[in-house]
Amino acid sequence: MIGHELAGRYKIIERIGGGGMALVYKAQDILLNRNVAIKVLRQQFVHDEEFIRRFRREAQSAASLSHSNVVSIYDVGQEDEVHYIVMEYIEGQNLNEIIKERAPLQVDEAVRIATQICDALGHAHHNQIIHRDIKPHNILIGRNGRVKVTDFGIARAVTSTTITQTGSVVGSVHYFSPEHAKGVVTGEKSDLYSLGIVIYQMLTARLPFLGESPISVALKHLQEEFDDPREVNPLIPQSVENIILKSMRKNPEERYQSAEEMMDDLETCLLPTRRNEPRMEFEDDEDSTRVMPAFKTMQRSGQPHDSSLSDDEEEEVEEEPPGKGKKKWVKPTIIIVSALLFLGIMTGVVIYVNNMLEVKEVTVPNVVDETEENAIRMLEESGLAVDEEVIREYKENVEEGIVFHQSREPGTTLKENTPVQLSVGIAKPLPNMPQITGMKLEEAVAKLKEAGIEISPDAINVTTENNDEITKDQIFRQTPTEGVPFNPETDTISVVVSKGRNLIKMPSVVGMEQQKAVNFLESNGFKIEAIKERSSYEIKKGEVMEQWPHEENADVEPGAAITLFVSSGYPADALEHTYNVPITPAYEGQEIRVKVEFTDALGENQEAVNKMISTTETIPVKLLLAPNKNATVMIYRDGRQVETYSVSYNDVKNGTVPQPSYEPPPLPPDTPVDTPPDEDAGEGNDDEDDSALDWPPGNNGNGNGNGRGKGKDND
Incomplete structure (x- = not known):
């Protein structure tokens, strides 16, 4: 059944219990998304039409019950040969488990549980439903302490045929009422008798009647008295013991007349004024008043009437006039007849109970290595019962759902309907995945x-x-x-x-023109926080000189905000000056490579010109000077520095910058010179020398000899 869906709605999850007539499963109601309990009729009853008819009728009657202490019936149905009842699922334990764990219970807890059971029975009795199987196994205690009575109406569906098949009377013999043990019609007071036994067990941790066989237990219900609860547990108040004594009277007429009456007693029994009330006394049960009701009961149940006592004799006994002396033989005759009658009744009861409770012996089959369902079927077909408490545990090399042990050895003989406990393998318990999020x-x-x-x-x-x-x-x-x-x-x-935040690499816009840089950044999703200007000697006006706070290739978030620093041009105190520098070849007309370099506020060794010349040229060099930075111009011929000029900031500011002197290059040494006529020729070499110094024309005669400057500092 596990994993099967009944009616396409109830998915079977696991088996949680069962008894002689039905198995109970936990299931999920797929439609309403809630857990339910499903009671499934055992297979041996599915072909009994009368049982099925009554089963349905009684299940429907139980479904009519609506009470906070009654397990609700949700649905009744059939699928193929599966007859089932869908019920409320209770998270908790049954009372039998609680009694095993910690009985005797505290008096107030036991009274509280009994009161709720009584309330449930009262509701059922008003709806003409008799439980007939009140026992701790059928009392569920939820996690919130709420008591729920279950299995209403199921026992009532059992027929005489069923009794014959199972070899037992319906219900648990330890919780039978005397009239139940006799097999006569039971009513509301039978449920109250069983409830009295449940209270007795809760408070004493034992049952009032025990025996070696169901027959002996049933006879004790009929014949024997039980130990007073306070003898077993002196902590029980007298008022509570009185409730147990009254509910467990063998004569139904001496019990509580209704569940409401019993509940009223339970609700007040722990009041200070009642706890130590006198012990409840009942009429002596040893005289004939005890015998006659039993005789009448046996007559109602179908036992033959004993003809040893004739109607005439009865009338004679009853109608003798008062005051008239009885014949001497009458009294002994009545005593003898009464004794014989009592013995006859007891013999009939024993024979009747034996006929109903006699159990034959059967052989235990081997169900090891069978599936659980097959094992249950085999045991039930052999006439044995399956213990409700199936041991489920992981066993190496045993598959899930396979029986690996049975409590009774195969081949041995047992009384029919003896329970056999099964040990069934389950899947290897798996560890639950722990939470590892948030960890490395x-x-x-x-x-x-x-x-x-x-x-x-x-x-x-x-x-x-x-x-x-x-x-x-x-x-x-x-x-x-x-x-x-x-x-x-x-x-x-x-x-x-x-991987952390979703970062991207920061691009560089340094050196870009301002608007171009802004457009580029915005098109890539960045925000321009601000644009600030700074003066600069090195960066051209309008160009980005710095980006902040993210430099090139830094990891940044998309949409990061950037501040741009843009050059506003040269500082206000910077001075610009064009310095005209003459450059000449070594000899006029002779081709040579010359280079002009300069250093100013914009940087070191900047190149102004680098080319071949063969005649004198003037090169304008644009200089930028700062208050703390003078300019220097250097002239190179064929890679050798030949001239250096300095330009100071103050000279530029004051307009007193000296210009470099111009000296034409000499002619090559082998060039002939045309000398003009001289009247004084031959008068002296000094005049020839002086005339040579005046070449070329226009020279101011500063005495430069071969025409090369002296390299003086024009500053």
Whole structure:
């Protein structure tokens, strides 16, 4: 049944109980998304038409009950040969489990439980439903302490045929009422008798009647008295003991007349004024008043009337006039007849109970290695019962749902309907996946090991993603999720690790013209926080000289804000000056390479010109001077520095910059010179020398000899 869907709506999850007539499963109502309990009729009853008809009718009657202390019936149905009842699912324990764990219970707790049971019975009795199987197994205690009575109406569906098949009277013999043990019609007071036994067991941790066989227990219900509850547990108040004594009277007429009457007593029994009330006394049960009701009961139940006492004799006994002396033989005759009658009644009761409770012996089949369902079927077909408490545990090399042990040895003989406990294998318990989100991978592996999941980091499927909220290298998503069972042998763990915020590389706009830089940044999603100007000797006006706070290739968030610093040009105190520098070849007409370099506020060794010349040229050199930075101009011929000129800031500011002197280059040494006529020729070499110094024409005669300057500093 596990995993099966009844009516396409109820998915069977697990078996949670069962008895002689039905199995109980936990299931999920797929339509309403809630857990329910489903009672499924055992297979041996599915062909009994009368039972099925009554089963349905009684289930429908139970469904009519609506009470906070009654397990609700949601649905009744049939699918193929499966007859089922859908009921409310109660999270908690049954009273039998609680009694086993911690009986005797506290008096106030036992009274509280009994009051709620009584309330449920009162509601049922008003709806003409008799439970007939009140016992701790059928009392559920929810986690909130709410008592729920279950199995209403099921026992009532049993027929005489069923009794014959099972070899037992319906219900549990330890909780029988005397009239139940006799097999006569039971009513509301039978339920109250059974409730009295439940209270007795809660407060004493034992049953009032025990025996070696069901027959002996049933006879004790009929014949024997039980130990007073206070003799077993002196802590029980007298008022509570009185409730037990009254509810467990063998004569139904001496019990509570209704569940409401009993509940009224339960609700007030712990009041200070009642706790120590006198012990309840009843009429002596040893005289004939005890015998005659039983005789009448046996007549009602179908026993033959004993003719040893004739109607005439009865009339004679009853109608003898008062005061008239009886004949001497009458009294002994009555005593003898009464004794014989009593013996006859008891013999009939014993024969009747024996006929109903006599159980034949059957052989235990071997159900080890069978599926649970097959094992149950085999045991039931053999006439044995299956213990409600199935042991479920993991066993190596045993598949799930397979029986690996039975409490009774195969081949032995047992009384029919003896319970056999099964041990059934379950799947290997799997550890639940712990929460590893928020951890680094190494921490997660340690946490998994701590939870019993041995796995290496290489066996974990790791992917990375940017995450604006999770710190880099931390796991922020895991599969399986927390709490899900995990099988290290077959399952895979996948985690997603944060790469941190989704960052991009910062581009550089330094050196770009301002508007071009702005357009570029905005087209890439960045924001321009501000544009600020700074003066600069090196950066051209209007060009970006710095970006802040993110430099080139820095990791930044998309849409980051940037401040641009743009050059506003030269500082206000900067001075510009064009310095005209004459450059000449070594000899006039002879080609030579010359280079002019200068240093000013804009930088060192800037090149003004670098070319071949064969005649004198004037080169304008544009200089920028700062208060703390003079300018220098250097002349090179064929790579050798031949002249250096300095230009000071103050001279430029004051307009007193001296210009370099011009000296024409000499002619090559082998060039002939045309000398003009001289009247004084031959009078002296000094005149010839002087005339040579005046060449070329226009020379101011500064005595430069071969025409080369002296290299003086014009500053």
